Amino acid sequence: MVVRIGSLIAGFISALRKILARRSRLSYLDNGVYVWDKGSFNRVYVDDPGSLFNRATHYLIYFHNNMCPACKRFYPLLLSILSRFWERLENIVIIGVVCDWFASRCRDRVAASLFKAFKVSASPSLILVEIDHTGSPRLLADLTEDIGSIASREGDPAEALISLIREKIRAGSSDKAR
Numbered sequence: 001m002v003v004r005i006g007s008l009i010a011g012f013i014s015a016l017r018k019i020l021a022r023r024s025r026l027s028y029l030d031n032g033v034y035v036w037d038k039g040s041f042n043r044v045y046v047d048d049p050g051s052l053f054n055r056a057t058h059y060l061i062y063f064h065n066n067m068c069p070a071c072k073r074f075y076p077l078l079l080s081i082l083s084r085f086w087e088r089l090e091n092i093v094i095i096g097v098v099c100d101w102f103a104s105r106c107r108d109r110v111a112a113s114l115f116k117a118f119k120v121s122a123s124p125s126l127i128l129v130e131i132d133h134t135g136s137p138r139l140l141a142d143l144t145e146d147i148g149s150i151a152s153r154e155g156d157p158a159e160a161l162i163s164l165i166r167e168k169i170r171a172g173s174s175d176k177a178r
Contacts, residue, residue: 028066029098031108036094039083049110049117053129053137056093058169063115063125066100074124081158088162128168141168 033052034041046052053059062078064071082094097114099106102121106112114120118127118139126143146164 029064029096031066031099031106031111033108033111033114034096034098036082036086036096039086041079041096046110049113052095053131053135056091057131058092058140059095059129059131059137060089060092060165061095061097061114061118061127061129063118063120063123063127064096064098065102065123066098067105068101068123071124077157078124078126081161085158085162089165092165128165130169130172140172143168 029041030043032043033046033049035044035052036042044052064075086094097111099108099111099115102123103112103115106115118125118129120127122144124144126146127139128141128143129137130140132138143161143164149160
């Protein structure tokens with residue numbers, strides 16, 4: 001009887017650890033900057049935030065706060081979208097920026113500076129950035145307000161996000177042509 005109870009407790013603890021490990025991967029990330037590569041976000045270590053913007057013309061930047069309940073709900077959806085459709089976002093570099101709470105509670109200097117540089121005051125935030133003729137990043141579109149409609153839209157949210165990004169890039173290109 002004692003052995004059976006011990007076995008049940010050990011099984012329960014093992015299952016609980018698996019649940020907590022899975023949950024922590026989805027809801028907490030180390031403060032820092034991540035670049036999407038080959039199907040996942042990978043941490044990058046840079047001294048200068050500007051060095052992040054030398055790979056492409058367009059960047060999709062996701063700002064995440066670990067203490068934000070909405071970020072914890074949106075992040076798995078974003079991962080699902082990106083893992084299925086990131087190849088369709090040709091020539092767009094996807095960057096994730098993570099702090100505990102905006103720039104005020106951030107243990108990564110570069111991540112905090114990106115929150116400040118793009119004036120991020122809501123989370124989750126998703127912005128589209130274009131490199132201008134001087135080589136500097138400029139905000140092309142703030143997609144933050146669209147996150148809710150993308151997540152709740154009928155149909156495939158991935159298709160909705162990809163269409164929105166392409167639409168904003170086309171609109172930015174036509175603005176430059178004027």
